[in-house]
Amino acid sequence: MLKQTPKPELTVWYNMRCPVCDAGISWQKRRLIEAVKAGRIEFRDINLEPAALGRFGASLEDIRRRLHATDAAGRLLVGADVAIAVWAVTPGEGWLAKLFGNPFALPLTRFAYDRFADLLYAWNRRKGRW
Numbered sequence: 417m418l419k420q421t422p423k424p425e426l427t428v429w430y431n432m433r434c435p436v437c438d439a440g441i442s443w444q445k446r447r448l449i450e451a452v453k454a455g456r457i458e459f460r461d462i463n464l465e466p467a468a469l470g471r472f473g474a475s476l477e478d479i480r481r482r483l484h485a486t487d488a489a490g491r492l493l494v495g496a497d498v499a500i501a502v503w504a505v506t507p508g509e510g511w512l513a514k515l516f517g518n519p520f521a522l523p524l525t526r527f528a529y530d531r532f533a534d535l536l537y538a539w540n541r542r543k544g545r546w
Contacts, residue, residue: 424458425451425488426501429469431480432461433545436536447506457505463546480546481537482530496522496529 432438441459451457462468462479472492474484483498493501496516504513516525540546 423488425456426505427458427460427486428498428502429460429462429479429484429486431463431540431546433463434480434536434540437483444502444506447509448502451505457502480540482533495533496526499529500525 428441430437430441432441445452445459448457452459460468462476462484466476469479469484469486469492472484474492474494478484482495485493485498485501487493487501500513500517500522503509504517515521
C-alpha cells in the first residue's frame with residue numbers, strides 16, 4: 417500500500433531569480449528544515465511552474481512582485497500575509513507574526529511590504545533578471 421503524502425500546511429511561491437527573495441527563502445528553509453523535510457511546508461520557485469496559481473488569477477508577474485502562498489485549506493495568501501504565516505510557523509519567530517499581524521499593525525505591515533516589494537520588483541526589472 418502506498419503511503420499518502422499529507423498536503424502541506426503552507427506552500428510558498430517565490431521568485432528565485434530575485435537574489436533578495438532567494439536569500440530570504442533560503443534562510444527561512446534552513447529555519448524550517450524539519451517542517452520542510454516532513455512536507456508540512458513547501459517553497460516553490462514560480463519560474464519553474466509559471467501557471468501554478470492561475471486558478472486564483474495570479475500571473476507570473478504577480479508572483480514575481482509579491483510572495484504568494486496557499487494554505488492547507490486551499491486559500492491564497494499574498495504579500496505580507498505570507499510573511500506573517502511563515503513567521504507564525506518558524507521557531508523563534510512567532511512573535512514577529514503577532515507583532516506585525518495584529519489587527520492594529522496589519523494595515524501598516526501590508527503597506528510597508530507592498531512598497532518594499534514594488535521597489536524590489538522595479539530593481540530586478542532594471543537588472544534584467546526576467
